[in-house]
Amino acid sequence: MTKTVNNKAWVFVLPVFVMVAFNAIIPLMTVVNFSVQETFGDNVFFWAGVTWFEQVLRSDRFHAALGRQVAFSAIVLAIEIPLGLAIALAMPRKGIGVSICLVLMALPLLIPWNVVGAMWNILALPDIGLLGKAINALGIEYNYTRQPYAAWFTMVLMDVWHWTSLVVLLCYAGLVSIPDAYYQAAKVDGARAWAVFRYIQLPKLRHVLTIAILLRFMDSFMIYTEAVVLTGGGPGNATTFLSIDLVKTALGQFDLGPAAAMSIVYFLIILFLSWLFYTLMMRNVES
Amino acid sequence: MEGTSLLSWMAWTWPTAAFFVFILLCFVAMTVWEYFSPGGDPRRGVLGLTTTRGDRLFISLLGSAFVFLAWLGLVGLPLWPPLAIAIVYAILMFRFA
Numbered sequence: 001m002t003k004t005v006n007n008k009a010w011v012f013v014l015p016v017f018v019m020v021a022f023n024a025i026i027p028l029m030t031v032v033n034f035s036v037q038e039t040f041g042d043n044v045f046f047w048a049g050v051t052w053f054e055q056v057l058r059s060d061r062f063h064a065a066l067g068r069q070v071a072f073s074a075i076v077l078a079i080e081i082p083l084g085l086a087i088a089l090a091m092p093r094k095g096i097g098v099s100i101c102l103v104l105m106a107l108p109l110l111i112p113w114n115v116v117g118a119m120w121n122i123l124a125l126p127d128i129g130l131l132g133k134a135i136n137a138l139g140i141e142y143n144y145t146r147q148p149y150a151a152w153f154t155m156v157l158m159d160v161w162h163w164t165s166l167v168v169l170l171c172y173a174g175l176v177s178i179p180d181a182y183y184q185a186a187k188v189d190g191a192r193a194w195a196v197f198r199y200i201q202l203p204k205l206r207h208v209l210t211i212a213i214l215l216r217f218m219d220s221f222m223i224y225t226e227a228v229v230l231t232g233g234g235p236g237n238a239t240t241f242l243s244i245d246l247v248k249t250a251l252g253q254f255d256l257g258p259a260a261a262m263s264i265v266y267f268l269i270i271l272f273l274s275w276l277f278y279t280l281m282m283r284n285v286e287s
Numbered sequence: 288m289e290g291t292s293l294l295s296w297m298a299w300t301w302p303t304a305a306f307f308v309f310i311l312l313c314f315v316a317m318t319v320w321e322y323f324s325p326g327g328d329p330r331r332g333v334l335g336l337t338t339t340r341g342d343r344l345f346i347s348l349l350g351s352a353f354v355f356l357a358w359l360g361l362v363g364l365p366l367w368p369p370l371a372i373a374i375v376y377a378i379l380m381f382r383f384a
Contacts, residue, residue: 026297029307033298045298050359050366057360268352275349279336 028267034260041254052261062262064237065245066269072152072241073220076159080216081209083160084167089197091172102172105165113162117229120158124230144231148238151231155239158226163219167212174208175201210281214274221270242266310348317344332384343384347377 035052037045056062091101111119126132126143131154135142144150182200191199224243227233233240233248240248246266250259317340329337338346351373358369 029303030297032306033300033303036300036303037298039298043295043298045300047300050364053356053359054363057356265356268349268356272349272353275345283336 031260031263034256035264036257038257048257052257053265056258056261056265061237061245062242062265065240065242068238068240069221069242072155072159072223073217075156076163076220077213077216079156079160080164080167081213084164084212085171085205085209087164087168088171088175089201091168093176102169105168105172108162108165109169111162113225114229116158116162117226120154120161120226121230124154144235146235148235151235151239155227155230158230159220159223162226163216167216170208170212171205174205178204206281210278213281214277217277218270218274221273313344313348317341334384336384338384340381343381346384347380350376350380 034045036048036050038048039045087105092098108116123129124132124144126136126145132142132144141147142150144154178201182204183196186196186200222243223241224247227239227241228244228247231239233244242262243266246259246262249255249262321340326340329339329342331337334346336342354373354376355366355369358366358372362368
């Protein structure tokens with residue numbers, strides 16, 4: 001009896017392929033189709049060529065939203081990755097403390113994104129919110145609904161609160177998987193804590209950190225729900241990120257053509273930056 | 288391609304359909320190439336990256352997309368010059384990347 005080994009693999013691959021086709025490839029194709037046409041609804045489309053791409057790429061509004069999105073991702077990555085790593089290093093490795101810390105760390109990740117936005121919206125209100133009232137009580141004028149800097153501060157704080165846990169859990173998993181032999185060798189050599197971190201823990205965490213940075217970059221670059229619930233893109237356009245601007249264009253103004261062109265540019269930027277991060281970090285691992 | 292067919296909501300046009308057919312043909316051509324002339328093992332090229340044939344196709348397509356976007360943002364129509372640049376870029380990537 002002859003048997004082809006690979007045939008069984010198709011049974012597992014095909015459902016995934018169909019699923020990806022329906023939730024990613026077909027919508028992406030539709031967006032590409034929309035990006036070269038104009039519509040006023042009722043499934044009637046008019047050819048527009050590359051007009052929407054030219055309009056989007058030359059639009060100050062798009063440049064500003066993209067700049068804000070890049071700045072936001074850069075800020076949260078700069079805070080969350082070192083902070084997550086530091087917390088993971090400080091967490092206990094044995095005893096009841098491990099379970100307590102892990103549960104505490106997992107809590108923010110279990111809260112739905114719109115609830116996180118609503119929680120921080122209320123928490124940071126200057127008149128009734130605990131955080132807002134406390135900051136104002138210190139003599140610092142703080143009102144995230146009126147001051148762009150306060151809105152950014154609140155947005156970054158909310159994201160750090162919500163997502164640093166993910167970095168912590170990933171790093172902690174990476175740290176506990178380092179065999180004890182490395183630490184024992186370091187102890188024999190009389191290595192200090194910094195040397196252990198620099199030459200044992202950090203190199204062993206590279207893969208985990210690559211995943212953490214990629215996940216946090218992609219998520220922060222696509223932030224929408226929390227941001228729109230917290231500030232709605234305001235005050236003015238101070239926190240209107242690309243994702244918020246995109247939804248405003250597509251659903252608020254019903255400009256499906258420009259929104260589709262914007263989506264494609266947005267998608268290509270994310271694709272390029274993710275590829276760049278991944279390639280650079282894996283190159284470091286290889287070297 | 289108007290009408291009431293199941294696909295009308297996708298608003299297909301001939302140029303966009305041709306674009307996706309081209310992408311699909313690229314995948315088919317890569318498969319046929321690898322089948323008849325295996326040699327897609329990773330190698331280190333001018334970008335300083337270790338790439339396979341598939342990686343080089345990805346870099347070519349992604350880079351070409353940005354060539355077109357940059358041209359549209361800075362110059363505008365016609366799109367023949369960026370097409371020529373993209374083709375030259377893709378050839379260079381496949382040869383040296």
